[in-house]
Amino acid sequence: MVRKASKTLRRILQRGLRRATTRWDASVVLIAVCVAMGVACTISGGPVTARIGAALAVICCGAIALGSPERLRDRFGTLLGVLPAIVGLVFLAFVKTAVPALALAFCLLIAIAAWCQDFHAPVPPLVRNLPGADSRSVPQFPATVRAFTRWGLAAGVWGTALCALVGAGTAGFAWGAGWCLAMALPAVIQGVRNRAAGRSIRRALDAYSPVFAMPYAGGAIFHIEMWERYIRAAGLPYIIVTMQERTLDLLAEATDVPIIVPAEASVLAVRETMPASLKAAFYVHNSGLNTLFFAAAPGVVDVFLHHGDGDKQSSSNPKSRKYDILYVAGQGAIDRYAMRGINIPREKFVIGGRPQTETIEVADRGILGLQVPTVLYAPTWAGRPPNDHFSSLPWGPRIVQQLLDRGARIIFRPHPVSRRAHDSRAIIESIEKMLERATATTGIEHIYGAQAETQWGVTEVTNASDAMVSDVSGIVTDYMQSGKPFAMVTTNCTVEQFRAQYPTSRGAYVISLVEPQTMESALDDMFGPDTLHDLRWRQRDYYLGGFNGDLQPSQAFVGLLNELANDQPITLDPSGFNS
The missing domain is CATH 3.40.50.2000 (Glycogen Phosphorylase B;)
Structure with a gap:
């Protein structure tokens, strides 16, 4: 019974801690309660309450440094970096004893350690074929080292909080501060490497100044191969941004265009791969991860190309509403969306035929009479x-x-x-x-x-x-x-x-x-x-699309590319069949 109860209690505590460190609102409540209790204990006077206040201050700093979820850190990263120092100053303003002063010093060190620990986060993207950028990946510390230093920093925070409670004094704070800074050192080294590589890639991207991007979250490169040569025909610089590292080398073997893999599947990481020169992004795969590109580059025109034109649901997916332009082969594709109850404004569609079919030979005959059909x-x-x-x-x-x-x-x-x-x-x-x-x-x-x-x-x-x-x-x-x-x-x-x-x-x-x-x-x-x-x-x-005259589908597509590159109004009737 006792064993079962202890397991249940441990599960509840683990769940509560996990929620507190992954939810924005829970983290704010945790930090606010910690600060309030610390200030109250300090103001009430007495050495014991001062120690409790100092301990709570350290715990608060630990919660800020280690427990803040990614959304909170992304939005308020600078503020979180200085909050530990602010907490320390509050304690110093109310109490003139040695313990709060040490708490202030330790809070400042925690701020430095937390900043260092977070320093390793911006892992640079992987690149191939980008002029001026090193295609080699930046060496990373093993996962075991990263985990040890992260948990080591957490242990330093809680250990120093315990020292404050038992009145260990200067020695306890000194050991805690030294330990925390030591745990942050690998992150500093890694951060210096990552940031240098990231800046180099960003400079190379800006110098290359791509006009178009082909974001891709699929795993089969034939989707990209189906359309990439027609984007190349416009003669304008473009890049391929793939979300899967395993497709990087496969694509590099198939094309010499710059290929980039964001450091992670997040808006911030994707934004680092989308330079300001971009005018349009061409999607060949209707992945849920495409929303990362929408958010990372809101000023870019998003064009869905459809990697095939059949009657499968993938050719008339409700997600297609999110794109600015849907480039379709013919009226049949537009009617397919309507038939399945997916209401998309007609002005979003551009009929351009299938460039991939231009070299298909036309044979106006059946197979009756052929000896070996x-x-x-x-x-x-x-x-x-x-x-x-x-x-x-x-x-x-x-x-x-x-x-x-x-x-x-x-x-x-x-x-x-x-x-x-x-x-x-x-x-x-x-x-x-x-x-x-x-x-x-x-x-x-x-x-x-x-x-x-x-x-x-x-x-x-x-x-x-x-x-x-x-x-x-x-x-x-x-x-x-x-x-x-x-x-x-x-x-x-x-x-x-x-x-x-x-x-x-x-x-x-x-x-x-x-x-x-x-x-x-x-x-x-x-x-x-x-x-x-x-x-x-x-x-x-x-x-x-009825492309039987002088204008071929590939020419219509290049015309669309030029219009997008020059910020011209999109021609909705390139072939005479869009009306």
């Missing part, structure tokens, strides 16, 4: 069930077998994320073995593995194919540019339900896995008379 099978990744679980990959072997039975050459291109999951990777490997066996039997060379997934992009696999089978995915909209027939797979809807909920499928031959007979009928239609030809071409303009 080439079919691209491009299933999306598993997603996050239940809302974004659209992948047909679990049924992939069955789909591929149907295509093989029709004498097709297969280009197998699973989503890049699919190989990360064990189950998906096993299915991918089984399909590749099927294709290997089929080649040995028929002599038809199928395309899969590195060639289809990394050596070739969407343009190459589209140009090399005569038709496609996919599911709810951005590749469907890109494939529309070719004019070639395609089928879409739904794993949990009837054909009628699927066409109603996912409008990109209205120009597709739909395979419903809940209606097994549609597998053969849809493929028969796609391989046969291609009855959806005319509807598919109308959808092409609806989803891709």
Whole structure:
């Protein structure tokens, strides 16, 4: 019983202390009570009460130095640095004895130690490819050393408070002060290193004067690669700011543009990576961390590019309301938001087509009569069930077998994320073995593995194919540019339900896995008379903006970049299809 009660009491105390040191209002109350009790004890007179007052003063300083939450320190850092000295002066004003005088001296030392302990906080950002900046990370003291010095400073504060209570006098205060300053020394050394490196990076950023930034909080660099080359085409300096250190070197291998990783996921750290020269930030990933960039650079125009244009929820996320401009491929993207009840003012949208589809070859024909038609099978990744679980990959072997039975050459291109999951990777490997066996039997060379997934992009696999089978995915909209027939797979809807909920499928031959007979009928239609030809071409303009004249999507995008760089009004009708 006693043991259980002691554990309960310890849990309550730990919870209370944690709340007191992480909540702004609780910390203020703790400090205010400490000061009030200390002043009251000191004014009441007598050596015992003076000691209690001095002890409370030290405890108050410790609470300020060690217990203040990040929000409080960020807003009132300078004030918190001098509060211990103010507390000491209050005691000295009321009492002329030695103990309060020592308390004042110790409070001043605590102020210095607390400032030193906080000095290590501004770890500099990591950088690559930034002219004039050292790409090496600043050596940091081990985590064990940092933890020991932090707890050592706390122990010094409380130990000196105890000395004040028992009347240890000058010796107790001297030992406490020396200990606290010693605990702060590693932080001073680290702080000098960090601040020097941070100033160097900031100077290099200011000298580079980027006009644009690409903030990124995702982990797959293909999102950045999809748009970075078109931002480069404007010929204006820009930077990539990634929130994940693991993507830094991957991006550095893919581009020579400056890449920066903020020291931490906080507004202050991100602000250090956003120089005053920035005019616009281009987002390719709708991460919750994007709000850090909004807060860090409020004067910058935030543009959401969408890394794909499909019927998934990620292409019509309510978070998109926060951006200043939504750059979309066609009217279909605007209507998608409205269809899902996401009300965004029309003036926020700019239709610019898909620059990524410019080099896709247009073929105004079906595959009827081709001796060996080439079919691209491009299933999306598993997603996050239940809302974004659209992948047909679990049924992939069955789909591929149907295509093989029709004498097709297969280009197998699973989503890049699919190989990360064990189950998906096993299915991918089984399909590749099927294709290997089929080649040995028929002599038809199928395309899969590195060639289809990394050596070739969407343009190459589209140009090399005569038709496609996919599911709810951005590749469907890109494939529309070719004019070639395609089928879409739904794993949990009837054909009628699927066409109603996912409008990109209205120009597709739909395979419903809940209606097994549609597998053969849809493929028969796609391989046969291609009855959806005319509807598919109308959808092409609806989803891709109708860029059929002299102005190409990449030119429209560069035009937007120049307008943003020169603070010009944004043209809402670059292609004639925005009205």
